[in-house]
Amino acid sequence: MHRQVAALMSVGICMFIVVGDAQAHRLDADSSVKLVQKVRIESFFTDDSRPRGAKIQIYRAEESEPFKDGNLDDEGAFEFIADAELLRVVIQAGEGHRKEMWIAPAVVDASSPLPPIEHKTSFPILESILGLCFLLALSAFILSLRNARRLREMRKGDGGVRP
Numbered sequence: 004m005h006r007q008v009a010a011l012m013s014v015g016i017c018m019f020i021v022v023g024d025a026q027a028h029r030l031d032a033d034s035s036v037k038l039v040q041k042v043r044i045e046s047f048f049t050d051d052s053r054p055r056g057a058k059i060q061i062y063r064a065e066e067s068e069p070f071k072d073g074n075l076d077d078e079g080a081f082e083f084i085a086d087a088e089l090l091r092v093v094i095q096a097g098e099g100h101r102k103e104m105w106i107a108p109a110v111v112d113a114s115s116p117l118p119p120i121e122h123k124t125s126f127p128i129l130e131s132i133l134g135l136c137f138l139l140a141l142s143a144f145i146l147s148l149r150n151a152r153r154l155r156e157m158r159k160g161d162g163g164v165r166p
Contacts, residue, residue: 030100053079054096
């Protein structure tokens with residue numbers, strides 16, 4: 004009995020040691036707008052790699068059909084000219100990566116270059132907590148199986164007599 008639990012725990016520990024780091028990333032995007040309503044959208048994953056060639060669609064606020072579509076360039080960027088109105092952007096990078104964002108019209112000095120875009124990457128705290136909860140639940144399940152076996156063994160030793 005103890006050997007089975009020890010073997011199961013050893014397999015679990017070996018699995019965590021042998022398996023390499025998980026390389027998951029979430030798709031994000033930022034944008035900037037110029038006076039002539041030249042819009043530049045840059046898309047990136049949380050590891051700062053770029054979704055080259057990802058499909059992008061631009062919608063007006065109340066429309067269901069895109070008025071502009073295309074693919075991101077090698078830098079993960081897409082530029083277009085738009086009227087000063089609220090726009091909805093949908094980026095699809097494959098493998099389930101999808102980002103939808105809204106762009107409000109903005110007016111800046113036409114003589115100034117576009118400001119650099121800050122890429123806001125953050126630690127995936129929610130995913131980390133969920134992973135930890137899963138591991139704790141799995142441990143609790145394994146302990147409950149062990150305790151159930153011990154109770155059965157104790158009852159067999161007592162001859163099935165309950166107090």
